[in-house]
Amino acid sequence: MPELLQFLFSGVTVGAVYALVALGFTIIYNASDVVNFAQGEFVMLGGMLTFVCHAAGLPLPLAALIAIAATSAIGVAMNKLAIEPARGAPVVSLIIITIGASIFIRGGAQLLFGKQIHSFPAFSGDTPLRIGGATILPQSLWVIGGAVVVFVGLWLFFTRTLTGRAVLATSNNRLAAQLVGINTGFVMTLSFALSAGIGALAGVLATPITLTSYDVGLAFALKGFAAAMLGGMGNPKGALAGGFLLGLIEALTAGYLSSQYKDAAAFVVILLVLFFMPQGLFGQKSVDRV
Amino acid sequence: MRVSAKSATLLVLVVLILLSPVLFPSGYYYRVGALIFVNAIAVTGIVILTGYAGQISLGHAGFAGIGAYACALAPVHLGLHPSLAMILGAAISAVLAWLVGRPILRLKGYYLGVATLGFGILVSMVLNNERQLTGGPDGMEVPDLGLRGLLKDAGLDLTNGQFWYFLCGIVLIAAAWLALNLYNSPTGRALRALHGSEVAARTVGVDVARLKLQAFVISAVYASVSGSLLALQNKFITPDVAGFMHSIEMVTMAVLGGVGSILGAIFGAAVLTLLPQVLTVFAEYEQLVLGLVMMGVMIFLPQGLLPSILRRVRGKDE
Known part of the structure; x- marks a missing residue:
C-alpha cells in the first residue's frame, strides 16, 4: 500500500502543475478561441525570472512576485503584438503564431539566461513528510495547494464578480457582449495577463522540485494542452480534472508498468477518450450553424 | 497561348531544379538543395491534407519516422533492398494512417x-525507447541505396551531392504532379468542397469521412517517402525525425509559403530550410529569428509568402 500511496502523491503533484497550465490554456481559449502554445513558456519564465531575481539578492517571495508580474506583462504584450492583429485567422495560422511566439520566447531566454539548469530553495524546507508509510515533499503541498487555490479563486472570479461575468459573456458571444457594453478588448488583455500569471505561478511553485532551464516550456505546453483537451477545452473543471488525471496516469504507469512509456500511457488514454467522447470529458457538444 | 496552372507549376519546378545548379558556388549547395526537396515532398502531402481538405495534423513527423526507420531496419532484419524498404515504409504508413485516421478524423x-499530436509522440517514443532495435536517441546507421554505384557503372558519374539532388528533385516533381492531378480530379474537387463546408459537401453527396481518410493516407505516404529519402541520404537517422518539432516544421513550411498551392508550399519549404543555413553566422539568434518569421508572416501575409508576393507583382503589372 505505501507504494501505491507514493505513486499517488507524485501523480497528484505533477497533475497539479499540469492542471495550472491547463487552466491557463482554458482562460485564453475562452476569451479568444486561441489555443496558446506559448503557455509552457510562461511556466519557464516564472521559474527562470524568480531564480534570476533571487540570485540577485532579493528575498524569495518578492522575487516570485516580480516574476509573476513580469510574465503577465509579457502575456499582455503577446496578445497586443501577435494575437490581436491576427484576429479571425484560421486555426492553423493561430497555431503557428503561438508556436512562433513560444520559439521566440525560448530563444530569448536562451540568449539572456544561458543553457544551464537552475533552481531555488523550496519554500518550507526539504524534509519529507511521512504519511501512511509514504513520503511527500512540503513543496508538493505548495504545488497542490496552489492549484486548488487558483481554481477556487477563478471560480469565485467568474461567478461572483462583474468583471468575471464579463469574461464569461465575451467567451459565449463576443458580439453580444460588445452590444451590452462590455469592453472585449480589455477582457482579452485581462485573460492573457491572468493566464500568463497562472502559468508563471506554476513555474514558481514547481521549480524547486522539477528544476528549470530555458527549454522546459515545450513539455509543459504539450502536457497542459493534452490535459485541457482531455477535460474538454474551455471548461475550467475539465482542465483541473484533466490535469490531475494526466498526472496520476503518468505516475501509475511509471510505477507499475514502465517509466519510459509514462508519456505514452497519457496519450493513449487521450486518444481513447476522444474516440468515445470527441469533446473531451466535460466538453459541451458543439453544434455547427450552417 | 494559355498554359494550365498544372503545367505552369510543373514547368516552373522542372526549370528551377535543372537550372539552379548553374548558380551553385560549391558542391555543398547540392546537399542543401536535396534537403529542400526532401522537405518539400512532405510539405506537398500537407498541402493535400490541410490545403485541399482543411484538416490539421500535428503528428505527421510520425510517418516520416516510420519511413526513415523502415529504410534503416528492413535491409538489416528482413534482407530487403533499401528501395524496397522505402516502399515497405510507405505501405506501413498508409495502413497505420488508415487505422488511426478512421477514429480521429471525426474530430475537428x-x-x-491533439489526437494527431498524440500519435506522433507515440511513434517518436517507441523509436526513442526500443534501444535494442533502433539504437534509442543516439540513432542508427542506414544502408547505402546503391543506385549511385549502378549509375557509375552505366557511365553516369555523379558526386554524392549531385546524385541526391537530382534523385530527390525527380521524386519531388512526381509528387507535385500527382498532387496537381488530384487537385483537378473529382476527388480533389470533393475535398475542396468539404474544406469549405462539411455539411454542404455531405448534402450534395460527398462521402466526407472516406475522403478525409483518403487525404490523410496520401499525405502520410508523402511524409513517409520524405523520411525514407532523408534517412538514405544521410545514411544515419535519429528519432528527431519523428519529433514534435519536425511535425510543426512541416505544417509551418506549408502554411508559411501558402498552403493553398503546391508551389507556395514548396517555396515555404525552401525558405525555412535555407533560414538556418543563412543564420549559422548568428546561431545564437536562430530561434529568435525563426519565431519572429513565423509570427510576422502569419500576421502580415496571412495567405502565405508566395501568394502575397505574386499578388504584389501582378498588382504592379495592371
Whole structure:
C-alpha cells in the first residue's frame, strides 16, 4: 500500500502543475478561441525570472512576485503584438503564431539566461513528510495547494464578480457582449495577463522540485494542452480534472508498468477518450450553424 | 497561348531544379538543395491534407519516422533492398494512417490537433525507447541505396551531392504532379468542397469521412517517402525525425509559403530550410529569428509568402 500511496502523491503533484497550465490554456481559449502554445513558456519564465531575481539578492517571495508580474506583462504584450492583429485567422495560422511566439520566447531566454539548469530553495524546507508509510515533499503541498487555490479563486472570479461575468459573456458571444457594453478588448488583455500569471505561478511553485532551464516550456505546453483537451477545452473543471488525471496516469504507469512509456500511457488514454467522447470529458457538444 | 496552372507549376519546378545548379558556388549547395526537396515532398502531402481538405495534423513527423526507420531496419532484419524498404515504409504508413485516421478524423480543429499530436509522440517514443532495435536517441546507421554505384557503372558519374539532388528533385516533381492531378480530379474537387463546408459537401453527396481518410493516407505516404529519402541520404537517422518539432516544421513550411498551392508550399519549404543555413553566422539568434518569421508572416501575409508576393507583382503589372 505505501507504494501505491507514493505513486499517488507524485501523480497528484505533477497533475497539479499540469492542471495550472491547463487552466491557463482554458482562460485564453475562452476569451479568444486561441489555443496558446506559448503557455509552457510562461511556466519557464516564472521559474527562470524568480531564480534570476533571487540570485540577485532579493528575498524569495518578492522575487516570485516580480516574476509573476513580469510574465503577465509579457502575456499582455503577446496578445497586443501577435494575437490581436491576427484576429479571425484560421486555426492553423493561430497555431503557428503561438508556436512562433513560444520559439521566440525560448530563444530569448536562451540568449539572456544561458543553457544551464537552475533552481531555488523550496519554500518550507526539504524534509519529507511521512504519511501512511509514504513520503511527500512540503513543496508538493505548495504545488497542490496552489492549484486548488487558483481554481477556487477563478471560480469565485467568474461567478461572483462583474468583471468575471464579463469574461464569461465575451467567451459565449463576443458580439453580444460588445452590444451590452462590455469592453472585449480589455477582457482579452485581462485573460492573457491572468493566464500568463497562472502559468508563471506554476513555474514558481514547481521549480524547486522539477528544476528549470530555458527549454522546459515545450513539455509543459504539450502536457497542459493534452490535459485541457482531455477535460474538454474551455471548461475550467475539465482542465483541473484533466490535469490531475494526466498526472496520476503518468505516475501509475511509471510505477507499475514502465517509466519510459509514462508519456505514452497519457496519450493513449487521450486518444481513447476522444474516440468515445470527441469533446473531451466535460466538453459541451458543439453544434455547427450552417 | 494559355498554359494550365498544372503545367505552369510543373514547368516552373522542372526549370528551377535543372537550372539552379548553374548558380551553385560549391558542391555543398547540392546537399542543401536535396534537403529542400526532401522537405518539400512532405510539405506537398500537407498541402493535400490541410490545403485541399482543411484538416490539421500535428503528428505527421510520425510517418516520416516510420519511413526513415523502415529504410534503416528492413535491409538489416528482413534482407530487403533499401528501395524496397522505402516502399515497405510507405505501405506501413498508409495502413497505420488508415487505422488511426478512421477514429480521429471525426474530430475537428484543436481536438484533431491533439489526437494527431498524440500519435506522433507515440511513434517518436517507441523509436526513442526500443534501444535494442533502433539504437534509442543516439540513432542508427542506414544502408547505402546503391543506385549511385549502378549509375557509375552505366557511365553516369555523379558526386554524392549531385546524385541526391537530382534523385530527390525527380521524386519531388512526381509528387507535385500527382498532387496537381488530384487537385483537378473529382476527388480533389470533393475535398475542396468539404474544406469549405462539411455539411454542404455531405448534402450534395460527398462521402466526407472516406475522403478525409483518403487525404490523410496520401499525405502520410508523402511524409513517409520524405523520411525514407532523408534517412538514405544521410545514411544515419535519429528519432528527431519523428519529433514534435519536425511535425510543426512541416505544417509551418506549408502554411508559411501558402498552403493553398503546391508551389507556395514548396517555396515555404525552401525558405525555412535555407533560414538556418543563412543564420549559422548568428546561431545564437536562430530561434529568435525563426519565431519572429513565423509570427510576422502569419500576421502580415496571412495567405502565405508566395501568394502575397505574386499578388504584389501582378498588382504592379495592371
